[in-house]
Amino acid sequence: MDFSLTIEQQMIVKAAQRMVETDIQPVLDANDKDRALSKDAILKIFAKAANLGMTCARIPEEGGGAGMTMVDCGLITEQIPPTVGLILQPHEATTTRIYFGCTPEQKERYLEDLMTGKRIACTASTEPDVGSDPRGIKTRLKEEGDELILNGAKQWISNATVCDVMNVTCRLVKDDGSSSMVRVLVDPTESKFHAREVDMHGLRQAPLGEVTFSDCRVPNGNLCPDTGETAKLLTVTWLANRPLVGLMAVGLAQRALDAARDYAGVRKQFGKLIGGFQLVQHDLAEIETCVLSSRLLCFNALSAIDRGERANGLSAMAKRYAVDACDRAIALAMRLHGAMGLSKELGLEQMARDVRTLTIPDGTPGILTLIQGREITGLDPFRS
Ligand SMILES: Cc1cc2nc3c(=O)[nH]c(=O)nc-3n(C[C@H](O)[C@H](O)[C@H](O)COP(=O)(O)OP(=O)(O)OC[C@H]3O[C@@H](n4cnc5c(N)ncnc54)[C@H](O)[C@@H]3O)c2cc1C
Structure with a gap:
């Protein structure tokens, strides 16, 4: 088993980081942090995201999409600010649903503009x-x-x-x-x-x-054609959505870990760096464990989806665990910063609010636990 990224995957991550730094973050910074982005601002971001295939990741190349593996899509998702992830993912999932579940006329009317990020779904x-x-x-x-x-x-x-x-x-x-x-x-x-x-x-x-x-x-x-597959189409996109949402949480928690490690290396109390105190090292170890275990579970689920395996339990587990663990990681990073961690200036308090908001879309923790339980036991906890 090899957990290292291929050269191509390393390039994908670098391209995503560049896109965030030069094209996405400036748009977010130029707008009010507490208000929804305007349509113009979103279309500006979509134009860039389309270049990396993120507006049509799951649509096969022969259909004009990016035909991306879900692991590659996850590598990019982890780098994108979750507030953008939560705009892009519903758009891309809807575009996928239109591709697989609409008439040729409906596709003709919408698909190209949606795939190229000129319209929003x-x-x-x-x-x-x-x-x-x-x-x-x-x-x-x-x-x-x-x-x-x-x-x-x-x-x-x-x-x-x-x-x-x-x-x-x-x-x-x-x-x-x-x-x-x-x-x-x-x-x-x-x-x-x-x-x-x-x-x-x-x-x-x-x-x-x-x-x-x-x-x-x-x-x-x-009216979309009646294939009897409405619920199935929703479920199939949810399967990959869940670990992708988990990776949005991982992206936030990784930034919190970086900030906590840096702060522990410069902040002094009792005449020495706080990073030298064993309790602070314990918190850093906890944060890192949360980040790494969450990342591994999410990529494990995505790679099972890429192999065409049944991933209901794995994807539910990955999202539930990752959002919860990353929430804990960010809370620990805030505490490690003392009062500074609570300040708006540092941005950790926004990360704490953002990660918690990821708890609900694409399945609450309770529902995801039951999906996993159903996979383990073969018994339906929802209906008899
Ligand atoms: C940021 C965000 C984006 C969203 N985007 C979309 C979107 O684009 N499109 C869309 O259609 N929806 C969207 N949603 C809605 C989201 O899918 C729902 O909020 C979610 O499915 C939960 O439904 P609910 O909030 O009504 O909670 P409820 O279903 O009412 O659940 C309330 C509580 O009861 C628990 N519960 C429910 N049933 C059971 C059970 N059988 N056993 C144990 N516990 C149970 C739940 O776990 C939860 O804790 C979004 C939500 C958020 C927060």
């Missing part, structure tokens, strides 16, 4: 009363002549306020009252809906919104 599944259990979705779609009428509400939707196309999971209701779960593409240039920005604890530059559809008219042609 999002997926709206969560509702005010429907979170961890998407099968309870209530948003209703009804056919009326050559139009579809959409009614309902969606909540906590990444990119909702800036999107050019929203992949909405909903129930198509027939005249006899029966319904089936479907996806429909809602385009703000042709359908009216209300989207409102929601203020969050962390990752505040990433747009997150709540959406209301009130007799929203959608052309018939926007």
Whole structure:
């Protein structure tokens, strides 16, 4: 077993670091840290991310995508600030869902601009009363002549306020009252809906919104084909999303480790460097262990996905463990800095808020534990 990066992978990491330093961080710094980025700012970032294939990572090369391995995608994700990761990933996952689950006409209309980062996509599944259990979705779609009428509400939707196309999971209701779960593409240039920005604890530059559809008219042609695969399509993208979110946490915790190590090497108390105290060394060892074990679990899950293995348990384990361990690592790094760790100036307090915000999307810790438990036992903890 070889854990070292190939020359090509080292180049991928360097390219990602360069992109962040020269193209992404300046955009983040030029904008209010506590407000969602504007669409213009996001498109500027997407243009650069597209050069590295991050707007179409999972779409095969023959379909015009980057056809990237998930391990390579993870190497780049770890380098990207999570607030950008949380804008890019829903866009890329939605683009992937459109590639694999839409009609040729729908693909023709959207794919190229989405893959090249000229337009922004999002997926709206969560509702005010429907979170961890998407099968309870209530948003209703009804056919009326050559139009579809959409009614309902969606909540906590990444990119909702800036999107050019929203992949909405909903129930198509027939005249006899029966319904089936479907996806429909809602385009703000042709359908009216209300989207409102929601203020969050962390990752505040990433747009997150709540959406209301009130007799929203959608052309018939926007209904995604009924392959019976709506839930499966969501799940397949979640599988890789989870370790990728874990790596966003690792990226933050690595920065916290670097800061803590540097500070321990310059801060003096009791006449000596605090890094020389055994308790401080213990904290540094804990932080490093959290970072490394999280990174290994995430890449382990991604590499299983690349091999085509069933990775439900591995990907759930990786995200749950990594976000939790990295949260702990950042808290320890803050403590090691004393009062300085709590200051806004240093940025550790923002990392603490950001890492905690990663806990919920793509599966809460409780749900991920149950997914792993289901894999271990073969017994379904959700439904009998
Ligand atoms: C930053 C961010 C970005 C997001 N982006 C999107 C997006 O782009 N699109 C989208 O559709 N959604 C998005 N979401 C929503 C996210 O997917 C949901 O918040 C998540 O699925 C959890 O749902 P909930 O918040 O309603 O919690 P709930 O499902 O209500 O859960 C509440 C608590 O109960 C626990 N719980 C629930 N069921 C069980 C059970 N069976 N056993 C044990 N414990 C249980 C959970 O673990 C949790 O702790 C985003 C959320 C955030 C925070």
